[in-house]
Amino acid sequence: MSKIIKGPNTRELMEQMVQESEHLSINDRRDFLRKGVVAAAGIAATTFAGRSISAEINPANLPPNEPAWGKQLGHGVVEQPYGLPSTFEKQVVRRTVPWLTADSIASISMTPLQDLKGIITPNGLVFERYHGGVPQINPDEHRLILHGLVERPLIFTMEDLMRFPSVSEIKFIECPANGGMEWKGAQMEALQFTHGMLSCCEWTGVPLRVLLEEAGVKPEGKWILAEGADGAHMSRSIPLEKALEDTLVVYAQNGEMLRPEQGYPLRLLNPGWEGNTSIKWLRRLEVGDQPWYHREETSKYTDLMPDGRARKFTFVQETNSVITSPCPEKPLVKPGFVEIEGLAWSGRGKIKHVDISFDGGVSWVPAKLKGLVLDKALTRFSLVTKWTGQPWLLQSRSVDETGYVQPTLSQLREVRGGNSIYHKNSIHTWKVAPTGEVTNVQIT
Amino acid sequence: MFKLRDTRTSLIALGVGVSVAIMGAFSHAEPLGLGETATEEQIAGWDIDIRPDGKGLPDGRGTIEAGEALYEERCATCHGLFGEGEGRWPVLAGGQGTLKDERPTKTVGSYWPYASTLYDYIRRAMPFTAPRSLSDQQVYDVTAYVLYLNEIVEEDFVLTKESLASIEMPNKDNFFVDPRPDVKNTRCMDKCADPKKLMIAGTLKGITPVGHFVEGADAPAASHDAQMEKEREEEKLRKAHITGEALSTQHKVKAASLSELALAGKATYEGACKVCHGSGLTGSPKVGDSDAWSARIKKGMPQLLDHAIHGFSGDTGVMPPKGGRVDLSDKQVEQAVAYMVESSQ
Numbered sequence: 001m002s003k004i005i006k007g008p009n010t011r012e013l014m015e016q017m018v019q020e021s022e023h024l025s026i027n028d029r030r031d032f033l034r035k036g037v038v039a040a041a042g043i044a045a046t047t048f049a050g051r052s053i054s055a056e057i058n059p060a061n062l063p064p065n066e067p068a069w070g071k072q073l074g075h076g077v078v079e080q081p082y083g084l085p086s087t088f089e090k091q092v093v094r095r096t097v098p099w100l101t102a103d104s105i106a107s108i109s110m111t112p113l114q115d116l117k118g119i120i121t122p123n124g125l126v127f128e129r130y131h132g133g134v135p136q137i138n139p140d141e142h143r144l145i146l147h148g149l150v151e152r153p154l155i156f157t158m159e160d161l162m163r164f165p166s167v168s169e170i171k172f173i174e175c176p177a178n179g180g181m182e183w184k185g186a187q188m189e190a191l192q193f194t195h196g197m198l199s200c201c202e203w204t205g206v207p208l209r210v211l212l213e214e215a216g217v218k219p220e221g222k223w224i225l226a227e228g229a230d231g232a233h234m235s236r237s238i239p240l241e242k243a244l245e246d247t248l249v250v251y252a253q254n255g256e257m258l259r260p261e262q263g264y265p266l267r268l269l270n271p272g273w274e275g276n277t278s279i280k281w282l283r284r285l286e287v288g289d290q291p292w293y294h295r296e297e298t299s300k301y302t303d304l305m306p307d308g309r310a311r312k313f314t315f316v317q318e319t320n321s322v323i324t325s326p327c328p329e330k331p332l333v334k335p336g337f338v339e340i341e342g343l344a345w346s347g348r349g350k351i352k353h354v355d356i357s358f359d360g361g362v363s364w365v366p367a368k369l370k371g372l373v374l375d376k377a378l379t380r381f382s383l384v385t386k387w388t389g390q391p392w393l394l395q396s397r398s399v400d401e402t403g404y405v406q407p408t409l410s411q412l413r414e415v416r417g418g419n420s421i422y423h424k425n426s427i428h429t430w431k432v433a434p435t436g437e438v439t440n441v442q443i444t
Numbered sequence: 445m446f447k448l449r450d451t452r453t454s455l456i457a458l459g460v461g462v463s464v465a466i467m468g469a470f471s472h473a474e475p476l477g478l479g480e481t482a483t484e485e486q487i488a489g490w491d492i493d494i495r496p497d498g499k500g501l502p503d504g505r506g507t508i509e510a511g512e513a514l515y516e517e518r519c520a521t522c523h524g525l526f527g528e529g530e531g532r533w534p535v536l537a538g539g540q541g542t543l544k545d546e547r548p549t550k551t552v553g554s555y556w557p558y559a560s561t562l563y564d565y566i567r568r569a570m571p572f573t574a575p576r577s578l579s580d581q582q583v584y585d586v587t588a589y590v591l592y593l594n595e596i597v598e599e600d601f602v603l604t605k606e607s608l609a610s611i612e613m614p615n616k617d618n619f620f621v622d623p624r625p626d627v628k629n630t631r632c633m634d635k636c637a638d639p640k641k642l643m644i645a646g647t648l649k650g651i652t653p654v655g656h657f658v659e660g661a662d663a664p665a666a667s668h669d670a671q672m673e674k675e676r677e678e679e680k681l682r683k684a685h686i687t688g689e690a691l692s693t694q695h696k697v698k699a700a701s702l703s704e705l706a707l708a709g710k711a712t713y714e715g716a717c718k719v720c721h722g723s724g725l726t727g728s729p730k731v732g733d734s735d736a737w738s739a740r741i742k743k744g745m746p747q748l749l750d751h752a753i754h755g756f757s758g759d760t761g762v763m764p765p766k767g768g769r770v771d772l773s774d775k776q777v778e779q780a781v782a783y784m785v786e787s788s789q
Contacts, residue, residue, distance in 0.1 A: 102532035155482040189652040233568035308543035
């Protein structure tokens, strides 16, 4: 067990801060933000039902009784030819924030990170983002055209593509707007909404480099335009360097063909880069000598700075981390042994360290990296400790193999202000109350 | 630098996993011969992209006059008559000088660096409910009109291949390449901050969707964005009050008196029909607008349902079969129609 609080002073101070924060409320957030006055909010007294346990327990199924399922037969094979989760897990679903977008057809849903284990996101729970709804594509009628500055323009059927030697790689995919609702202040009282535009799968397909070699890129080729077949015909310009390095043309995820929401039958995957460069329902790749400056790389997915200028081609998802247990959806239930767990990731490579703070970033202890530590993949961290009912200001801080340390929110805001929408990878804070309730707070 | 053969050579020199042609193994140096040569005709049909230098633009001649008529018919329901944006649909015009504000308004005129992007985007994705339905000529017209709404071109401007590429957008020079990493934190382990100076801010009450926490709870719509929208609505009402203009208010759907069939259709409506029937997009009858619906209801449910399932061209607009959502079953369409009819009587 690690010594958590470094000395009584820090601890007393923290308890006092938490106590004070309970009595303050915010009536006007904009005033509050403008004045830079910090108070803690009246937290919605929401109870975290999740799967409510106590009300549904039938003592007849508990020892010493033989439970009902031990006295009868269950259903046979292929009654569910495609298996589904237990009906008792029906709360584990993607969710959306209705006020975010004008319509659900061009919107986003988030992955329930609070309910997941390990580093792989099950296919049905991978976050969704699309701009014209999910197309239903017959793979026999799907084509990929590769043209532009190439020696030989090519058209591929799915069968052609699946004949190329394949690779399978575990990579995360994250929307650059993940956490974007929190730039100006804490808004979302749930891990699913603060960090859920994030998933990690084993992707199978062909390296784009191989397809480019097949077509023969002309020397003046520097950029590639990738385009979707859906009604939005999403398009992004990708530098050829990336395409040659690790971009994949993907047709399978986690062992089965892509889900329609993930681009069935074919998508691009740019590991470690903002999710929307990984064009879904991929139908066309054009090699050119300069970028195209399409809507999704000018009007959107550019980061507005305080001086009114904007960053373009902000491709990489810098290192980030979050504690997934406890979190608002998974509060601490009773004092005693507790495993603090979370996820860390970096678009620049592997995770090197993750540290945890219990006192809002004053002191830190190293966490253990669990299981696989892979390049540009989710990495799970863990720290076993004891909770005795003391308040915590829980944070995690990741360091990737380039040595880049996950920044604080103040550091990001100082450089980028509050209007950049994208790429908020700052250290996140959960406030753990003496009751075990966990709420989303920001520390500055 | 990008010559593939060079890259491969350097990889081999570094000994990085490159397959070598030994017994049974296959070298990638020679093409695998997979895929067919794409014909010019095949490429031409899909090659719809436009670049800032005008590459990709088809022939055409767009006028503000033709664009205005088309815009009002096909675009204004979502984007507003003057590009001001309805609801949360994108604002297209105005916003100049707001990029440093606490709430910047990013529009074609205030933010977009290139006019070519407008042609490209309208051509590939607009109108939202019927992408790729406009001719190249129509795209020229609408593009010209949106530029005019942004006061980037004059009323007599004619948009062509040449003139489009020569337009200088006001915000053109204000984009720069990603400079990240732009902040430098250190891996401090102890006394990293002064606890006395830590300031803790919580969340605003009632923003997080809590439907999954408490059964039956509604997702509250309060947020920075929602607040902005509310203020916009209030401002509209205020202006309307001053000018005596009649403004249609949001129709409230009454849930109390719905039949079982209609209630079953609510989810389908929300997920499939609302995009048009919630706002009257593309000339569709708006849910809650009893005038618009009564004439249709008079013709009887069987006909209404037939039109919904098989499609219909009316005086004011087009209903594609199942609203374009052919994945819906007839039953789901029937339920959704019941929901819309009962909510609009």
